[in-house]
Each structure stands twice: as structure tokens, then as C-alpha cells.
Amino acid sequence: MFTFLIKRLFQALVVMFVISLVAFSIQDNLGDPLRELVGQSVSEDERQALRDELGLNDPYMTKYSRFLVNALQGDLGTSYFFKRPAAEVIFDKLQATLELVFGAAVIIVFVSIPLGVYSAIHPKSAITKLIMAVSSIGISVPVFLTAIMLMYIFSIELNWLPSYGRGETVNVMGWETGFLTMDGFLHLILPSISLASIMLPLFIRLVRSEMLEALSSEYVKFAKAKGLSLNKIYYVHALKNTMLPVITVGGVQIGTMIAYTILTETVFQWPGTGFLFLEAINRVDTPLITAYVIFVGLIFVVTNTIVDLLYGFVNPTVNITGKG
Amino acid sequence: MNTVTSSHVPTRWERFKNSDLIYYFLRDKVAMFSFAIFLTFLIGAFAAPLIAPTDPYDITSIDIMDSELPPSWLEDGDERFLLGTDDQGRDILSTMLYGSRLSLTIGFLAVGVQLILGIVIGLSAGYFGGRIDSFLMRFADVQLSFSTMMVAIIVSAIFKASFGSEFFSQYAVVMLVVIIGVAEWPQYARTIRASVLAEKQKEYVEAAQVMGLKSMRIMFRHILPNCLSPILVISTVQIANAIMSEAALSFLGLGLPVDQPSLGALISTGFKYIFSGAWWITAFPGVLLVTLVLVINLLGDWLRDAFNPKIYKG
Numbered sequence: 001m002f003t004f005l006i007k008r009l010f011q012a013l014v015v016m017f018v019i020s021l022v023a024f025s026i027q028d029n030l031g032d033p034l035r036e037l038v039g040q041s042v043s044e045d046e047r048q049a050l051r052d053e054l055g056l057n058d059p060y061m062t063k064y065s066r067f068l069v070n071a072l073q074g075d076l077g078t079s080y081f082f083k084r085p086a087a088e089v090i091f092d093k094l095q096a097t098l099e100l101v102f103g104a105a106v107i108i109v110f111v112s113i114p115l116g117v118y119s120a121i122h123p124k125s126a127i128t129k130l131i132m133a134v135s136s137i138g139i140s141v142p143v144f145l146t147a148i149m150l151m152y153i154f155s156i157e158l159n160w161l162p163s164y165g166r167g168e169t170v171n172v173m174g175w176e177t178g179f180l181t182m183d184g185f186l187h188l189i190l191p192s193i194s195l196a197s198i199m200l201p202l203f204i205r206l207v208r209s210e211m212l213e214a215l216s217s218e219y220v221k222f223a224k225a226k227g228l229s230l231n232k233i234y235y236v237h238a239l240k241n242t243m244l245p246v247i248t249v250g251g252v253q254i255g256t257m258i259a260y261t262i263l264t265e266t267v268f269q270w271p272g273t274g275f276l277f278l279e280a281i282n283r284v285d286t287p288l289i290t291a292y293v294i295f296v297g298l299i300f301v302v303t304n305t306i307v308d309l310l311y312g313f314v315n316p317t318v319n320i321t322g323k324g
Numbered sequence: 325m326n327t328v329t330s331s332h333v334p335t336r337w338e339r340f341k342n343s344d345l346i347y348y349f350l351r352d353k354v355a356m357f358s359f360a361i362f363l364t365f366l367i368g369a370f371a372a373p374l375i376a377p378t379d380p381y382d383i384t385s386i387d388i389m390d391s392e393l394p395p396s397w398l399e400d401g402d403e404r405f406l407l408g409t410d411d412q413g414r415d416i417l418s419t420m421l422y423g424s425r426l427s428l429t430i431g432f433l434a435v436g437v438q439l440i441l442g443i444v445i446g447l448s449a450g451y452f453g454g455r456i457d458s459f460l461m462r463f464a465d466v467q468l469s470f471s472t473m474m475v476a477i478i479v480s481a482i483f484k485a486s487f488g489s490e491f492f493s494q495y496a497v498v499m500l501v502v503i504i505g506v507a508e509w510p511q512y513a514r515t516i517r518a519s520v521l522a523e524k525q526k527e528y529v530e531a532a533q534v535m536g537l538k539s540m541r542i543m544f545r546h547i548l549p550n551c552l553s554p555i556l557v558i559s560t561v562q563i564a565n566a567i568m569s570e571a572a573l574s575f576l577g578l579g580l581p582v583d584q585p586s587l588g589a590l591i592s593t594g595f596k597y598i599f600s601g602a603w604w605i606t607a608f609p610g611v612l613l614v615t616l617v618l619v620i621n622l623l624g625d626w627l628r629d630a631f632n633p634k635i636y637k638g
Contacts (some may be wrong), residue, residue, distance in 0.1 A: 015466050026482055136625075140618035142568050142588075144575050145610045148595055152603060163599075252469065259474035263572055267595070278576060281481045289485065293478055297470075304469045 004312055012305045019297035024067045027077065027290045028060075076294060077287030081280070086291035090273055096166055097261050097272035099177065103192030104257065105250075108199050113246075116207025120215060121234055135201035143260050147194035147267040154190060162187050164269040191268045198260050199253055206249055210242035217241075251307035255300040348630045355626040358619040365616055369425040376418035381584070395604050408604040410590070411597055419585055420609050424616065426586040430500050431567040435559055437505025438566075442512020443555075447543050449513065450520025461517065464510035476507040476569050480578040493581035500579055504566050515558045519551040553631040560624035564617045571613055587613045 051057050058066075070076070076086045119128040155163035168183040179185060214220060215238055223233045262274035269275065273292065280288035340346065349355055368375065395408045395416075407416040449460040467475060480503045484492045492499060523529065524547065532542045571588030573579035575595075580586045582593060587609045594605030 011462075018466075026485075029486060136621070137614075137618060140564070140568075140621050141614050142571055142575075142617075144572065144595075145591065145606075145614065148591070148598065148606055148610070152598055152606075156599065156601075255469065256471035256473070259471045259477065262477060263576065266576060277481075281485060282577070284485050286485070289481060296474065296478075300470050300474075 005309065008305055008308055008312075012301050015301050016297065019294060019301075020068060020071060021064070023290045023293045023297075024064050026293065027067070027286055028063065071294065076291035079280075079285055079288045079291075081283050081285045081288070086287045087295075089276070089288060090291055090295055093271060093273045093276045095177070096270060097258070097265070097274060099179065099188065100191050100195060100261060100264065100270060100272060101254070101257050103188050104195035104199070105254075107192055107196035108203055108250075111196070112200055112203035112207055116204045117211055117234070117239060117242075119204070120208045120211035123212070131204065135204050138197060138201040141197070142263075143194060143198040144263045144267055146197045147191070147264055150190050150194055151267065161190055163190075166271055191264050191270055194267070195257065195260060195264045199257065202253070203246070203250075207242060207246055210245050211238060214238040214241045248307050248311050251303055251310070254303050258296060258299055345630055349626075352626055352630075354622055358622040358626070361615065362619045362623065365424060365612075365619075366428065368421055369428050372418075372421035372425050376415075376421045378415045378418045380414040380419045380422055394602075407608050408602075410593055410605045411602075416590075416604060416608055419590055420587070420612055423585050423587045423590050423609060424612060426497065426580060426584070427567050427570055427588070427613070427616075430497060430504070430570045430586070431563045433501040434504035434508070434566040434570070435562050437501060438509045438512050438562060439555070439559065441505065441509040442516055443548065445509070446513035446516030447520055447548065450517040451524065451539065451543050451547065457517070460513070464513050468510045468514075472508045472511075472565070473569065473572065476503055476573060477576065477578065479503050479507060480573055484578055493584075496580045496584070500570055500573065503573070504569050507569070508562060508565060511562065512555075512558060515554050516551055519554050520547055523547045523550050557624060557628045557631060560620055560627060564620040564624065567613070567617055567620075587616075 074087055078084065079086045079089050082089050115131050119131050122128055151163050154161045162183075166184060166187050168181045169177060171177075177184070179188070215234075220233055220238055223237055224230075228237075258274075261270075261272060262277060264270065265272045265274040266278055273295075277289070277292045279285075280292065334342070349359075373379070407420070409415055410419065445460050445464070449457040480499070483499055483503065487495075487499075529542060529546060532546050537546075567587075570579060570586060571591070574586050574588030575592040577592065580589045582589065585593065590609040591606050591613070594602065594607075594609070597605055
């Protein structure tokens with residue numbers, strides 16, 4: 001176990017190192033910080049002097065190590081557009097993204113588990129066939145199309161729900177939340193459903209196939225033979241054992257959800273990190289792009305490492321000391 | 325045609341006609357139906373210059389006065405434009421045909437790039453094993469853990485920022501093929517490696533090795549042809565994925581430019597006008613995109629079942 005832990009952490013470090021290299025190359029090659037600082041009216045000699053002073057003419061390794069030291073201290077450069085530290089800008093917007101992801105996760109849990117379990121228990125019913133058909137179609141619908149469709153139906157035609165932005169938020173201990181006001185909550189509904197829609201088919205199928213496997217296992221047969229009530233077998237014995245893979249896949253998918261927030265946030269003009277990133281690309285705001293890449297990389301690496309470690313703890317049959 | 329003698333040698337076509345694949349295909353309505361739709365789209369897309377009512381790339385034929393007309397069966401509709409027009413007065417039906425041609429081209433070419441990368445990397449990882457295997461597969465795992473969408477978005481952001489928007493939109497098709505190819509190869513490499521590992525155990529490989537054939541020859545001439553069925557299955561799914569990725573990137577403004585719209589770019593234009601009630605600019609390309617991806621996915625599902633007798637009618 002201990003070797004596995006060390007190996008996994010070492011791997012995470014290597015990946016972060018590669019990400020930092022990529023991020024640094026973006027920063028080093030894209031845009032000219034000098035132009036952002038001084039504009040056009042400065043002579044070439046002065047520019048050269050300033051370049052030396054800022055260390056822009058240093059060798060690559062010196063520049064990279066300086067970048068790394070700064071990044072480790074949480075300094076990812078200053079955004080050209082916001083004139084504020086890039087890390088700070090991202091953390092400001094992060095609350096909106098996290099609330100969106102949380103809303104989507106709640107929907108996924110409360111929709112996919114009941115539907116998946118139902119379709120496993122009643123494999124021949126018409127509702128199961130409907131669920132499976134809809135989830136096959138669901139896989140083929142891009143998230144932005146779902147989002148536009150929901151927006152058109154519920155906010156433009158029916159005028160029930162707001163179409164963009166976060167609405168009113170309240171500050172609870174430094175966290176701007178939209179869950180506690182009616183307006184903010186209404187604004188959360190459509191974006192959360194859209195984001196959830198991309199993951200739902202996957203989770204319904206996963207829950208269903210795990211549940212089917214559990215139902216055909218020896219211990220369920222034994223429980224039936226013992227005369228336990230069917231409900232108890234389904235919901236206590238079988239369901240418990242299907243949750244492990246669902247949780248691990250869920251953990252890995254949190255990273256993927258972050259990627260899809262870029263699309264959802266663009267449609268609903270949700271003031272989160274994804275929308276921020278897209279704006280940063282269009283403005284060629286290099287420090288912000290770099291900071292976002294590092295930040296997203298960190299989220300992916302941390303969630304994957306935690307999921308792997310948890311899996312190792314919970315399921316000791318996973319080969320943890322060998323090559324894995 | 326071979327002359328029919330007592331020992332009849334079937335031609336390629338006859339072998340194909342009598343194969344299990346065709347047998348299953350002709351007995352599966354969903355597969356036949358999906359294939360028919362896919363073929364229609366394919367022909368429609370590549371014959372676009374011949375069948376499209378107008379040429380959306382020809383600026384002289386576009387009249388801005390025709391912009392945002394609804395489909396012809398609605399009030400204010402114009403019978404020249406069956407499915408209405410977009411914000412610049414282009415016929416939606418024609419732009420859709422041309423757009424699906426671009427989407428399909430990018431999808432196929434990107435899968436081609438993935439295929440080459442995946443075959444080379446997956447074959448060498450599976451065949452040589454050891455350090456090469458663990459290095460390549462670790463790399464693929466790490467890239468996969470980042471979600472292909474994220475990788476594609478970040479890579480295209482970098483491309484766009486470093487080449488400049490102008491250059492990027494000029495070579496958008498090539499860029500997108502490279503971006504999607506690079507972002508999605510690990511799935512291929514993994515699948516191919518897995519089947520190479522299974523094939524490597526078999527005696528014909530051992531025999532070839534004993535005969536002293538070169539590794540290259542064994543890899544590409546002996547093992548690869550036996551891995552074709554998983555490659556075919558994953559290719560269909562990957563084409564659907566590539567089309568989706570292209571649409572998403574174009575929707576974000578990181579893909580094809582407005583004057584050369586793919587399905588995703590059309591949806592993106594339509595989205596800007598959805599508040600003024602012009603739903604048709606988004607809806608028709610959206611339906612086309614979903615149907616296209618859906619039939620490819622259905623074909624992929626069917627192929628997987630047909631090649632895998634274990635789950636057949638299970």
C-alpha cells in the first residue's frame with residue numbers, strides 16, 4: 001500500500017511538472033509582455049534595457065525556474081485585462097462554476113441511480129426500453145444543443161425561467177451563493193440540467209450494468225433463497241455493492257464536467273471559470289490562459305489521484321504493488 | 325467471375341456477401357436503417373455542390389435583404405428558401421449541406437490521424453512491451469484522464485493564440501484535424517494494444533518470429549490484420565466523437581470561421597439570433613448533427629455486437 005501511495009503521488013507530481021512546462025511555454029511564446037506594459041511609444045534601446053531588467057532575455061531554464069518558484073507561491077502572473085493577479089481572478093469566478101457543477105451533480109445522483117436501478121430490476125418493461133432509448137439518443141446530443149433547446153423552450157417561449165447570468169446571490173461567509181435566493185436558484189436550474197444531461201446517459205448505463213451484475217451474483221441468489229424481501233435485497237444488498245464503481249467513475253468525471261462547463265457557461269453566460277477562459281483566449285490574455293491551464297490541470301490530477309488512492313483502500317483486490 | 329468447377333473458389337465479392345457480418349446486417353432493422361440514413365447524409369454532403377439550391381460560399385448570390393427568413397411553410401417564408409435563411413441571407417438548406425460536408429471531412433480526416441497515431445503507438449506498446457509499453461500507456465492514461473474535450477479546447481486555444489486568428493481561420497480545417505487527432509488518439513492506442521497483447525500469445529506470431537521475420541513485418545503484416553475488428557468498431561464511435569468535438573469547438577468560436585460554416589458554427593450563429601425568435605438557424609443544423617451522430621453511434625453499437633459473439637443475443 002505504501003509503495004502504491006508513493007508511486008501514485010510521484011506520478012501526480014510528474015504530471016503537474018509537465019503541465020507547468022506546457023503552461024510556461026504558452027506564457028513564454030504568446031504575446032509580448034512589454035507591449036502590454038509600455039505601449040508603442042518607447043524606443044528600441046529602452047525596450048532592450050527593459051527586457052534585460054525584466055529578465056526576458058534570460059536563458060529558458062532561468063525563466064522557467066523563476067516561473068515555477070512564483071507558481072508554487074501562488075503567483076501565476078497578472079491578468080492583462082483585469083489588472084489583477086490571475087489566480088485571484090480565477091478564484092473569484094470559481095464559486096459560480098462550483099455551484100453549477102454541484103447542481104449538476106445533485107441532478108445526476110437523484111436521476112441516474114433510481115432510473116438505473118429500476119431498469120436493472122425490470123429489464124423487460126416498456127419504461128426500461130424508453131429509458132435506454134432516450135439515453136442512447138442523449139449521448140448523441142451535444143451539450144450546447146441541449147442548453148440552447150432548454151433555453152429556447154423554458155425561457156424564450158414559456159418564459160418560466162431566466163435565460164442567462166447568475167441572478168441575485170447572497171454572501172455567506174465570503175461565498176457568493178445562488179442557492180439561497182429564489183432568483184439565484186431559478187438561474188441555476190437550466191445550466192445545471194444542461195451540464196447534467198451530458199453525464200446522465202453514462203451514469204444510467206453504469207448503474208444499470210453494475211446492478212445487473214450484482215443481481216446475478218451468488219449472494220443475491222442466496223438472499224433470495226433465504227426468503228428476504230425483494231426490496232431489502234435490491235436496495236440494501238445489491239445497491240450497496242453497485243455504488244463503489246459509480247463513485248469512482250463519478251470522481252473521474254468531475255474533471256470532465258469542468259471541461260463541459262466551458263460550453264454550458266458560454267451558452268448561459270454564466271460568470272464562471274469556463275466563460276472566463278474563453279474570454280481570455282479571445283483577448284489573448286496570456287497570464288490568465290496559463291493560470292487556467294495550470295488550475296484545471298491541478299483539479300484533474302488531484303481528483304484522479306484521490307480516486308485511485310480511495311479505490312486502492314476500498315478495494316484491496318486492485319493490483320496496487322505491481323505495475324499499477 | 326471464376327469458372328465454376330468442382331472446387332468452387334469464391335470471389336472476394338461472394339465471400340463478402342456470405343460473411344457473418346452481412347448476415348447479421350440484413351437481419352437487423354436498426355442497423356440497416358441507420359446505415360441508409362448515414363449513406364444519405366454522406367451522399368448529400370459530398371454532392372452538395374450539385375444538389376444544393378444555392379452556393380453559400382458565393383457572396384454575389386447572397387442578398388442581405390433575404391436575411392433571417394423563416395422556413396417556406398411559415399408566414400413570411402420565401403419559397404426559394406425551403407428551410408429559411410440565416411443572418412446573412414444564406415439558404416439554410418445549402419449551408420447545412422456544405423456544413424455537413426465540412427463536418428464529415430474533418431471527422432474522417434481526424435479519425436485518420438488518430439488511427440495512424442493509435443496504430444503506431446498501440447502496436448509498438450503491445451508488441452515490444454516492457455519500458456516502451458509502460459511509458460506510452462502511462463502517457464495515454466494521463467492524457468485520457470484529462471478528458472478529450474478539455475485537451476481539444478486547450479490545444480485549439482493555444483493554436484489560435486499563437487498563430488493568430490487570421491491564419492487560424494484560413495487553415496481551420498487542417499488545424500481542427502490535427503487538434504482532434506492529437507486530442508483523441510489514446511483511445512485507439514489502448515484498444516489496439518489490448519488486442520495486440522491477445523494476438524501476441526498466438527502461435528502464428530511465434531512461428532513468424534522463429535522464421536526470423538523482422539518485427540516491423542510481424543507487427544504490420546501479421547498482427548495488425550487480426551486486430552481489424554476492434555479497430556473498425558472503435559473507428560465508428562471515434563468518427564461520431566470527432567464530429568461532436570468539431571461542433572463544440574466551432575460553437576466556442578475555436579473552429580471554423582463564419583464564412584465557411586460547419587454544423588457547429590451554424591448552430592453558434594443561430595444561437596445569436598435565437599432571442600429574436602429565429603429558431604430555424606439553430607434547429608435544423610442541430611437536428612442534422614444529432615441524427616448524424618446518432619446513426620453513427622448506432623452503427624458502432626451494432627458492429628460491436630456483431631463482432632462479439634459472446635454478447636450476441638445475450
